[in-house]
Amino acid sequence: MKHLIVLLLLILAYPANAASLTIELDHSRTTWQTADLLKHPAAQTVQIVDDVSYKRTMTYRAVPLAALLPGLLAHNHVQAVALDGFAAELAAAPLLQQSGAQAWLAVEDPVHPWPPLATGKPSAGPFYLVWTRPQASGISPEQWPFQISTIKQLKTVAERFPALLPDPALAVNDPINQGFALFQKNCLACHRLNGAGDAQVGPDLNLPYSPTEYFGSDFLKRYIRDPQSLRHWPQAKMPAFAASVLPDADLELLVGYLKHMATRKTDAH
Template sequence: MRNALFALLFCFTPLHAAELTLELPGGTRTWEATTLLAHPQARDVTIQGDVTYKTTMHYRAVPLAALLEGVKADQHLQAVALDGFAAELPAAPLLSTQGARAWLAIEDPKQPWPPLGQGKPSAGPFYLVWTEPSAARIGPEQWPYQVARIRYLPAVAERFPALLPAAEADAEVQAGFAQFQKHCLACHRLNGAGDAQFGPDLNIPHNPTEYLAGDFLPRYIRDPQSLRRWPQGKMPGFSREAITDEELGQLIGYLRHMAGRKVAP
């Protein structure tokens, strides 16, 4: 869910086929797009209301669970895109074979997908899409496109202690930390912590709760262009289906709490 400047693109030629690297507990494997298109579990899937294209889309895709050899439900994965977007993904939904189901869509160079905008490439060559996403409340940041790598990593709290609320923080702040991981960490860092290379840090030098007073911050999160019209703006709006008013309050509570816990990178 982001518009970006794509400085690096895959080239679909016999000499340089699009590749996806999987770094998993069982080892590292690189898949070429042509191999995945011929995978025995590949099938045609229809995605209603595709998060990126905003319409019904049809893809050739492989169940992501079929590629996650050795991954367990309680583990954590990260999908890294070409533009620095880094989606943090609990493994359990990715491994599910019922309800919400994750698919790796593969762009066929003979049938390329539509561009993301004028002068922009498509969402390919690899795009994580979902069937029945509402069954597990899959958020828009869990649909990474132009994916180059999927890797197993320790949980966010273990990797980035600078993101942690104070030990005495109440349950609402802790819940807000979970919302931050789900909705914000794919694009933003906080206290310099995180793997994303896409959006600005949300605490250094200033936390948005310090300069967006009243109801301006929730309004901005719901619809960034409603506060500041900027054609080059990359941040999407987050609907109530993606994050409820209660969850949004928890997220803002976490950000406000972290404004008092600045750690210079």
């Protein structure tokens, strides 16, 4: 009976919303607990101005993400998977750099939880990738995944999902290939295309139809700029892509890639 009481006391003393984060690299697999990250030797208190998710200045206890990715090289690629299926594809180079924009893993303290993202919504915790000086490296909102559960090293998007690739006859610097790069950066975290991708949030953007087939070009651009302006419903998850995040020239390239892929339909499955 005494042992049972001690066990119950330990359970009650452990924060109910403490969490774990698994980091899977090619040569290592580590599972971090909330408490261990909060007391990590590299942990600092960082202030994030204009936080992408909270739309205001926020202060976090955070660890430089590079400190949690031993052995990862600049040419490598990782994916951050969120609890809701959001899968952010991230080039390793920006995550590892020490100047300009710097990546941090913000850790939610169960004793001092973060505010909800909106009424009736959870917080951005338990783990949230935030950036100091994001403008220095052109970091997009899709590179701020929150509610992260796993970070894993993978092959590049092009290697894993050939069904996403434009016509191989195109030059490397062709506008269609530039649009493909923008698609990876801004869309692939939520959407699949030709059945290819790991995201489980938004619809496929080529099957059965590309949005370029049912949206006029100008309306598609307006939809990407502000989805709620054309299709308004409370459960909508797609964020607006302001010109400061996706300039008009980039938006044109992105739509050009989608138009091109509408002629290259192939179900990856």
